[in-house]
Amino acid sequence: MHIESIDAFSFAMPEIRDVGDGSQDACLIRVRAGGWTGWGECEAAPLPTIAALVCPMSHSACKPVSASVLGERLESPADIHRIAARVRANSLDLLQADHAFSGVEIALWDLLGRREGTPVWSLLGAREALPKTAYASCLFGDDPGQTYAKSRQARAHGYRAVKFGWGPYGRGAVAADRGQVQAARAGIGPDCLLLVDAGTVWEESVEDAALRLPALAEADATWLEEPFVGGATGAYQALARRAGTVSLAGGEGCHTVHQAAQLLAHGGVGYIQIDTGRIGGIAPARRVALLARTMGATYVNHTFTTQLALSASLQPYADAAGHALCEVPVEPSALALAMTRERLPLRDGLLTMPQGPGLGLSIHTEALRPYLVEAEITVGGRCLYRTPRWE
Numbered sequence: 010m011h012i013e014s015i016d017a018f019s020f021a022m023p024e025i026r027d028v029g030d031g032s033q034d035a036c037l038i039r040v041r042a043g044g045w046t047g048w049g050e051c052e053a054a055p056l057p058t059i060a061a062l063v064c065p066m067s068h069s070a071c072k073p074v075s076a077s078v079l080g081e082r083l084e085s086p087a088d089i090h091r092i093a094a095r096v097r098a099n100s101l102d103l104l105q106a107d108h109a110f111s112g113v114e115i116a117l118w119d120l121l122g123r124r125e126g127t128p129v130w131s132l133l134g135a136r137e138a139l140p141k142t143a144y145a146s147c148l149f150g151d152d153p154g155q156t157y158a159k160s161r162q163a164r165a166h167g168y169r170a171v172k173f174g175w176g177p178y179g180r181g182a183v184a185a186d187r188g189q190v191q192a193a194r195a196g197i198g199p200d201c202l203l204l205v206d207a208g209t210v211w212e213e214s215v216e217d218a219a220l221r222l223p224a225l226a227e228a229d230a231t232w233l234e235e236p237f238v239g240g241a242t243g244a245y246q247a248l249a250r251r252a253g254t255v256s257l258a259g260g261e262g263c264h265t266v267h268q269a270a271q272l273l274a275h276g277g278v279g280y281i282q283i284d285t286g287r288i289g290g291i292a293p294a295r296r297v298a299l300l301a302r303t304m305g306a307t308y309v310n311h312t313f314t315t316q317l318a319l320s321a322s323l324q325p326y327a328d329a330a331g332h333a334l335c336e337v338p339v340e341p342s343a344l345a346l347a348m349t350r351e352r353l354p355l356r357d358g359l360l361t362m363p364q365g366p367g368l369g370l371s372i373h374t375e376a377l378r379p380y381l382v383e384a385e386i387t388v389g390g391r392c393l394y395r396t397p398r399w400e
């Protein structure tokens with residue numbers, strides 16, 4: 010079969026708030042080939058991503074992403090690898106290309122899995138899909154009282170691990186951050202894993218991050234996530250040497266395998282967190298998962314949006330043994346909740362891996378319709394993009 014169409018859709022909540030909740034909008038990709046349909050989601054702002062799919066060629070290494078995919082043969086995983094290489098060569102200088110292709114690549118795997126009647130993880134070579142220890146991924150409350158209430162709620166839902174991030178953490182006094190971490194630990198109790206996400210707040214300041222380490226150790230935090238911006242590998246390494254019992258986690262911003270490999274080799278991270286919606290899709294994420302195993306680091310998914318993105322993010326390490334951790338967004342927007350008809354089963358804090366063909370989920374067309382954002386891109390009087398029919 011050959012790839013007949015790539016359709017991109019922008020969805021958004023009626024109001025986009027200035028908070029760290031990335032589920033307020035969504036860029037959904039639909040690919041069709043040989044009578045089959047596959048779906049994927051980019052972890053990216055929808056409109057710049059759609060532009061990267063359709064923009065006019067700027068020069069030979071700056072072509073729209075769709076041009077390297079449309080019409081290509083799709084019969085096996087090898088074809089997806091070949092198409093990814095075409096995109097890399099043809100869109101080398103288009104910064105949004107990796108984010109845009111991520112959704113396309115995920116849709117290609119979904120489509121191929123549906124045609125073969127097998128889950129994507131099986132197509133990747135995994136023999137089994139083991140349950141994951143879900144961690145409830147929350148934003149810090151505005152104050153310790155709110156954080157305490159959220160942590161009690163996560164625990165009441167059976168989670169065995171809880172993460173708090175963003176919000177006021179790292180933006181004020183060291184003592185205030187300590188109060189937040191203490192509230193989180195008090196709420197979840199002593200037998201639950203506590204994870205803390207600084208959301209790159211200290212940019213590259215090792216000293217600012219190090220000031221928070223004693224409180225994290227005192228609260229027995231398993232990891233400190235993204236103390237620094239992506240690429241600040243030296244700062245990661247310097248902090249890792251001082252972090253004692255607290256591991257460093259990072260990598261969600263990686264948009265190539267090579268960036269993740271750099272962080273693993275030179276950043277001293279104990280946990281590498283990859284978003285399939287950013288790194289170029291499922292195949293490069295699988296490469297990082299296998300690489301992490303050889304380097305003594307633990308692979309963890311990153312996802313903060315829909316169940317579709319969650320399923321895609323789990324495929325690369327489906328066969329990771331030992332109840333590996335996985336991030337589960339617990340405060341998704343109404344839009345994110347509307348994306349799929351099904352939810353992945355979660356019982357007693359354990360998430361069952363998707364077992365159905367492809368990503369194992371179906372898009373809820375009617376529920377999503379109210380969030381569709383109609384858009385159009387016209388260049389020199391020629392329409393390059395208009396929101397496709399939603400059906």
Ligand SMILES: [Mg+2]
Pocket residue numbers: 174206208234235261
């Ligand atoms: Mg994070």
